[in-house]
Amino acid sequence: MNVKNKTPEPQRLHIVITGAAxxxxxxxxxxxxxxxxxxxxxxxxxxxxxxxxxxxxHGTGPVIFVDTAGFGDSTELGAL
Structure with a gap:
């Protein structure tokens, strides 16, 4: 395994995907x-x-992509 693949989560750049539901x-x-x-x-x-x-x-190194729940969810599940 490549050493870069062993980079601990806190040391990785976090790229968070946010937006509407x-x-x-x-x-x-x-x-x-x-x-x-x-x-x-x-x-x-x-x-x-x-x-x-x-x-x-590529060109950045070890990252973590984070997919988040959407905002503006007016369903029963979203209310919870």
């Missing part, structure tokens, strides 16, 4: 990682907890 944040994370990292659904409130994906970003 169902605005494509999870789809963006999946596209950036080239993997099915986050669940994508047309149902608001699908992402309830942050989804973290550690990666090596």
């Amino acid at each position: 169902n605005s494509g944040k999870s789809s963006l994370l999946n596209a950036l990682t080239g993997q099915h990292t986050s669940v994508v659904s047309s149902t608001k409130g699908t992402t309830t907890d942050p989804v973290k994906k550690p990666m090596e970003l």
Whole structure:
């Protein structure tokens, strides 16, 4: 394993994806990682907890992408 892959989470640059509910944040994370990292659904409130994906970003080094729950979710789940 590459030494960079062993970089502890606190020492990685955190790139946080924020935005309104169902605005494509999870789809963006999946596209950036080239993997099915986050669940994508047309149902608001699908992402309830942050989804973290550690990666090596060319030209930047070790990072963690963070997919967050959307704001403005007016569903029952969003109220919770």
